[in-house]
Amino acid sequence: MPELPEVETVCRGLAPHLEGRTLVQVLQRRANLRVPFPPGFCERLTGRRVESVRRRAKYILVHLDDGTVLIAHLGMSGRMIITPERPAAWGAHDHVVLETDAGTVVTFNDARRFGLMDLAIAETLAEHPLLRTLGPEPLGNEFSGPVLAGRLAGRMTSIKAALLDQTVVAGLGNIYVSEALFLARLSPTRIAATVTGAKAERLAAAIRGVLERAIAAGGSSLRDYRQASGELGYFQHQFSVYDREGAPCPGCTCDVAKTGGIRRIVQAGRSTFYCPQRQR
């Protein structure tokens, strides 16, 4: 999955093809993804004009002219494929198809089906169960060291696990949590509640910085992730620690033969990568 930078990249790729266009045909090629589609899914979208394509956390939000909002999540393996016309044959995991009055076709493809689509009403969007409990947007004006520290207060779990919790801060995933903790020089095993003051300032700045740089690079292309345009992102070449077990720490000068370089541990069932010398 795509984390915040990949979802942002997908939204930016979709916007020019969807905004201002009318959805002339919507196909739903199976009954459910991670959850069932809402009743009347295709009918409620067909004939509607798209006003905007936005992002909240890792959700894509497509606002339509009647106040309906299409909520889409890419899960781990979801992709939006844009083609100038309907493909000759459907792919094995092409689940939803949106065709615009320009003839452009957007196909939602998701092999693992951890993604989902739902419909909401614009006026009550923030109260939707999928969005209601989300923490602040890390690229928003309201996000800061003190805000982050406040949301970590009282949390006795690791800072790694806390940052993966979308109610603490929205949009981070397994890659960018490792990267942000490295940049902030904080150990992933540190108790979340101990990240206060200057440490929280460092972490908030690291989160914002790494997400901004990843978006500028078009996201990270690992395995099946691609931009909506089909292009690869390039941020994976800039990872400091993620998937770099045993590699030299880019911030340290110590001998890899002695330190073992970047270390991989498992927290809450997921890989974490970090430099034990540099991160405390």
Added chain:
DNA sequence: CATCGTACCTGGCAGC
């Protein structure tokens, strides 16, 4: 509430 383990689903890859 906070926290943890588990489940969901498919595909790619290393190792035999």
Added chain:
DNA sequence: TGCTGCCAGGTACGAT
């Protein structure tokens, strides 16, 4: 060349 087991960007849910 198979086969097997492990791993993968996420989230929800139940148990404690």
